[in-house]
Amino acid sequence: MNIPFVQAHSSNYQKGRSATIQWIVVHYTANDGDTDAGNASYFSRTPNLSASAHYFVDEDSVTQSVRDTDTAWHCGASTYYNGCRNANSIGIEMCSDIFGGKYIITEQTVARTVDLVRMLMQKYGIPVSRVCRHYDVTHKECPEPWVRNPQLWEDFKKRLTKKEDEEVVEKKTVLVDGKEYTCEVIEKDGQNFVKMRSLPQAGYTVVFDAARQLPAMTAPQCRPFVPEADENVQNAIKTLQQVCGLEDQTIEYLRKYKYGDDLVKKLAKGIAAS
Numbered sequence: 001m002n003i004p005f006v007q008a009h010s011s012n013y014q015k016g017r018s019a020t021i022q023w024i025v026v027h028y029t030a031n032d033g034d035t036d037a038g039n040a041s042y043f044s045r046t047p048n049l050s051a052s053a054h055y056f057v058d059e060d061s062v063t064q065s066v067r068d069t070d071t072a073w074h075c076g077a078s079t080y081y082n083g084c085r086n087a088n089s090i091g092i093e094m095c096s097d098i099f100g101g102k103y104i105i106t107e108q109t110v111a112r113t114v115d116l117v118r119m120l121m122q123k124y125g126i127p128v129s130r131v132c133r134h135y136d137v138t139h140k141e142c143p144e145p146w147v148r149n150p151q152l153w154e155d156f157k158k159r160l161t162k163k164e165d166e167e168v169v170e171k172k173t174v175l176v177d178g179k180e181y182t183c184e185v186i187e188k189d190g191q192n193f194v195k196m197r198s199l200p201q202a203g204y205t206v207v208f209d210a211a212r213q214l215p216a217m218t219a220p221q222c223r224p225f226v227p228e229a230d231e232n233v234q235n236a237i238k239t240l241q242q243v244c245g246l247e248d249q250t251i252e253y254l255r256k257y258k259y260g261d262d263l264v265k266k267l268a269k270g271i272a273a274s
């Protein structure tokens, strides 16, 4: 990994360390679309910020701002919740974006941070148990997306210890017809592979078709015809068939549509009113 060094202004960090490096702390910048180079430049030219980090990471690059051998001010507080301090840690800031009114860390930035943290873990012999969020040190909401959704933090930690081509199953939330559901996903080379077994949670029917000897999936909006229509729907069907002469197959086709029963009732109501 090629990491340029743009030294922070001398007033923003402490030269040297009073303890050995034992922890790695992950932060986010709470900005919208910032870059590693932009942050490093800002901390370099702006004195007396009372803050600093060793590394800034964005989607396509990493910039170092404070030498590992110097102390950055990234997790100081009056109350601590673990053994991590500025003196014994390396601080990494992930650049962030705001999407739909919420902070996000893009997958590319997370992947780059995984690479950087893995490199530092190996360099300083730091186990994954001493890689933490700023939140774990001081309870500050940082990185906010990983405090709001701790699963993202768990997924990140898994990626720190997995072997190079080992596949890790992650839980991801996706929208199906506007409804949220959690599925198990393996990500490989930037592509998501959804576990077939997690599809029924989204309303899919997954069976083994014995006749054709193949797994068969049925999407929610094409769900198999359910004959038990309630009384209102039965009456509506009768009306449609009598007044409009609709065939059974046509009714079945209508009812296979996700909102078919509602449609059948609305049509019958419209006919009755006219």
Ligand SMILES: [Zn+2]
Binding pocket: 026, 027, 028, 074, 134, 140, 142, 143
């Ligand atoms: Zn932080």
